[in-house]
Amino acid sequence: MKLETVLQRIPCTIIVKGKGFDELDLRSIVASDLMSDVLTAVDDRFLIVTSLNSEQVIRTADIVGAPAVLLVNGKQPQNGMVRLAEEFGITLLSTPLPTYKVCYLLGCFLESK
Numbered sequence: 001m002k003l004e005t006v007l008q009r010i011p012c013t014i015i016v017k018g019k020g021f022d023e024l025d026l027r028s029i030v031a032s033d034l035m036s037d038v039l040t041a042v043d044d045r046f047l048i049v050t051s052l053n054s055e056q057v058i059r060t061a062d063i064v065g066a067p068a069v070l071l072v073n074g075k076q077p078q079n080g081m082v083r084l085a086e087e088f089g090i091t092l093l094s095t096p097l098p099t100y101k102v103c104y105l106l107g108c109f110l111e112s113k
Helices: 003-009 055-064 079-088 099-112
Strands: 013-016 028-031 046-050 068-071 091-094
Touching: 003 068, 003 091, 003 099, 013 079, 028 099, 046 055, 046 099, 055 068, 055 079, 079 091
Parallel strands: 028 046, 046 068, 068 091
Antiparallel strands: 013 091
């Protein structure tokens, strides 16, 4: 799923355009507020969907190779989170939608492929 598809399917704000933003291809979605659960993901190139807005999320994304993070529930990132996303080249997005709705909308698209 191209990142462009995410931007078309859900209302979101682009906070940081990471490396390869225009051609970013995501394989799956991992939704969690526990970064220890995200660390157990076996795939790379996935979108992290979370309501946590701290630097820990970007550090976790960097460790697992996730190129993008989507903050849900209208959460806005802390300044340190934005700085780290820019430094690591990780795309950072925000949406007013809740986690379930985001996963449903994007999951339906992934399943239809």
